[in-house]
Amino acid sequence: MLTREQFEDLDRTDPLASFRAEFELPEDVIYLDGNSLGPLPKSSKERARRVVEQEWGRDLIKSWNKAGWFEMGQRIGNKIAGLIGADQGEVIVCDNTSLNLFKVLSLALDMKADRRKILMEGSNFPTDNYVAQGLCKHLGYGHEVIFAEREQLIDAITEDVAVVSLVHVHYKTGQILDVKAIMEKARSVGALVVWDLAHSAGAVPVDLGDWKADFAVGCGYKYLNGGPGAPAFVYVAKRHQGRFRQPLDGWWSHKAPFDFTRDYEPAEDIWQMMTGTQPILSMSLLEEGVDLMARADMGMLREKSKRLGDMFIQLVEEKLDGCGFEVVSPRDAEVRGSQVSLTHDYGYPIMQALIERNIIGDFRAPDILRFGFAPLYVRYSDIWDTVEMLQDIMQKNLWNLPEYQAKAAVT
Template identity: 55%
Template sequence: MQSLDRAHCEQLDRDDPLAFARDRFHLPEGVVYLDGNSLGALPKATAAHVDQVIRRQWGDDLITGWNTHGWVDLPKRLGAKLAPLIGASEDEVAVCDSTSLNVFKLLSAALSLRPKRKIILSDIGNFPTDLYMAQGLAQLLGRDHRLELVRPEQVLDRIHDDVAIVMLTDVDYRTGRRHDMAAINARARDVGALTLWDLAHSAGAMPVELDRHGCDFAVGCGYKYLNGGPGAPAFLYVARRWLGAAQQPLFGWFGHAQPFDFDTAYRPRDGIERYLVGTPSVIGMAALQCGLETFDGIDLGQLRAKSLALGDLMIRLVAQECGGTGLGLASPADGRQRGSQVSYGHNHGYPIMQALIARRVIGDFRAPDLLRFGFTPLYLRYQDIWDAVAVLKTVLAQEEWRRPEFNRRAAVT
C-alpha cells in the first residue's frame, strides 16, 4: 500500500464537500481538537446569541421573556430542531434535563409497560451513569427488578421473553464499537421486550434512524457532537406509539397538563411534554440552539462518509508512522462497525495523552488504558489527522510521557 503524506491529506481537504462547515466554529489556532466526542467546539454564533438572551431578553424584558421570546416552548422547539438528526418525528423529541435523569424517566416508563418482567438487559460496555440509574431504579422499585450485564456481542442472543427492556448505548464510549440497532430492536420486538438507546456518541456524528428501526425510547446529551456547550441540556425520544401509554415517574410542574392552574393534583400533559419536569434552562438551551444550527444545510450521508474517512485515515497513518510503539487498536477496523472515534490501548495511555495535550493535540483517556480520539466531521480536517499522528509519533519516540507532570492524574481524564 502506498505511503501517505501531508500533501495527500491537504488534497482530501480541498475535495471535502463539508469543508465550509469549519467556518461555523471558533477553533483555537494551532490546536488539533480530537475530543468533540466529549465536548464539542464552540460555534461562532453562540457567544452573541447567549449574550443577546442574557442582556436583552432577560436584562430588558425580564419575566415577560417567557411569553415574548417563547422560553416556555424551548424544550419542544429544540426537540423539533433535533429530531431530523436522529430519525424521529418532531412530536417525539424533547430537550430537557440531563442524560441521567432522562434515562431514569424512560427506564421507569418502560418498566411500567412490562410489569410482569423484571430484567433490565445491558452490556458491560455501557456508560456507567446509565447502569447506575438502572441499579438505583431497581432498588427504589423494590419489586425484584435487576440489571443483567452481558458482553456486547452476547446481547442479541440474550434477548428472551423474560427481558423487560434492553438498555444500550449505540456507540461504545470506550472503543467506538456500534451495536446493530435494527437487529436488536427486531429481536426485542419479537419477544415483547422494549428498547432504550443512549445516543450520546451518535447524535450529530452520523445518521440515526430511530423511527425506521423501530426504537421505543432514546436519550442523548447536547454537549458532544451537538456542540451545545459544557453541561448542555440533554434530550429524550419516545416513539409515538408510547406517548399516551407510558407514564414517567417524576411529576414535575412543566409536565402538568395546565401548570398555571396551580392544581394540587397532578395531571400529565399529552404527548412528549409529559416527560418535562422542571423549569427549562433558558441560557443553556440558547447555547444548544446554536449548536443545532451548525447542522443547517448539512447532508448527514456526507457527514457519515467523512466520519468514516477520518477514522480510516487515522488507523492507516498510525500503522504507517507508529509501528512497534506498543499501541494496540481497540476500535473495530471496519468503519461500518465503528462510531466517529478511534481508540488505542497502551500501557502508559494516560501520560501519553497528557503529553499530546501539552503539544496541543487534544484527545482524552479512558480507563484502564485507552487513548481516545474523536472525529467531528463538521470542523475536523484531514490534515489535522496527519498533524496529530506526527505529534503522537514524536511523543512515543522521545518517550515524553515519562515526564512526572504527565503522570499526575487530574480530576477529569
C-alpha cells in the first residue's frame, strides 16, 4: 500500500520542484486543469503590467518597433520551435488553433489538388472536425471529411486521402497516437499530415523534424501557460513554404506589409501564415509561458508526468475500488499524455464536489473526469490528496446532495 510519506519524499527529491514557485498558484488549490488553462506565471504578472502601463500607456504607437510588438509572433514561434523539434523559421504564433488549422488544411488541399478526402479521428476535439468540414463546404469541389477511430486509422489512410489531420494526444483519454506508423503510412500513399499539438506542446516529446512532419498547429494556453485565449502557433515545414498560399491573407502576411501596395504579394516564409493585427497583450504573456517552459528539461518533465499518472492510477485502484470509476486513459505511460481520465456514471456531480473542495479538474460529457498532471507545478502529494478527497467524497456520498442532482439534471 502506498503512503503519503512516499509522495512527500518524491516531492522532496523532485528535480523540477523549484518550478512551482514560478507560478502564482493559490495556496489552497490543487490545480489539475492545466490541460485546459495553464496557471499564471509570476513573470507574466510583471509582463502584463509592463506591456499595459509602459509599452502601451507610456510609449504608445512607438512600441510597435521599440518593444518588438510587430516581430513578436515570429520571436515566440522560434522559441516554441525549440520545444517541438522544429527549425527556426518554421513556427509562427498568431490567431487561434482553429484558424491556423484552416490555413494549413487549405495549403494541404492545394498541394494535393487531385484528392478530395481529409481523414480525421472524429472522437477527438471537434473544432478540428468543424474547421475541416467548413473548409470542404466552402470550397464546393466535393471535398469531404472522413472519420476513423484509432485502431482503424492506419487502414483508412489510402491513396485517395489528401491530408490526414489528427490531434496527437486525445483530449478525452490522453492517448498518444502512433506518429511513426501514421507518418509512414501517409508517406507511402502520398498523403500529407497535419498534427494538432494542443495537448502535446510542453507536455509530451514532439520532434517535428524527426517526424518529417508537414504541418502542425497548437495551443498557447494549455501546457505553455500563455493565459486565457493566448494565440496559437502554426508550423509549416521549410520544404512546403513559399509554394502555396493560405487564403486568410491580411496585410501581415504580405511580403512588404508597410509598402501598403494595392495588390497582394505573399511573404515567402512563415509570415505567409499571418493574417492581420495580432492581440499584443495576450501574445506577450504567451512569451513568458514559453520562456518558462523552455528552461525545463523536457526529458525530466516527461518522466515526472508519466510517474504522476502511473501513481494516480495506482492510487485510484487501491482507494476507489468498487466506487464505479473506470480508468479510460492508457495504463502504459508511454502512450499516455500528461493527463489521466476516469469515467463515472455520476462524473459531473463528483467533479463538482471535488471542485468545491478546491481540487480543480474538469468534466467532459457524457461521463469523463479529466485530471491534468502538468509536471512543472503539480506535486506528487497533490495526487495523493486528490485521491484521498475522491475517496472521502464517495464514502460520504458528498456528491449525492440535492444541489448536485439538480446540476446534473441540467447538464
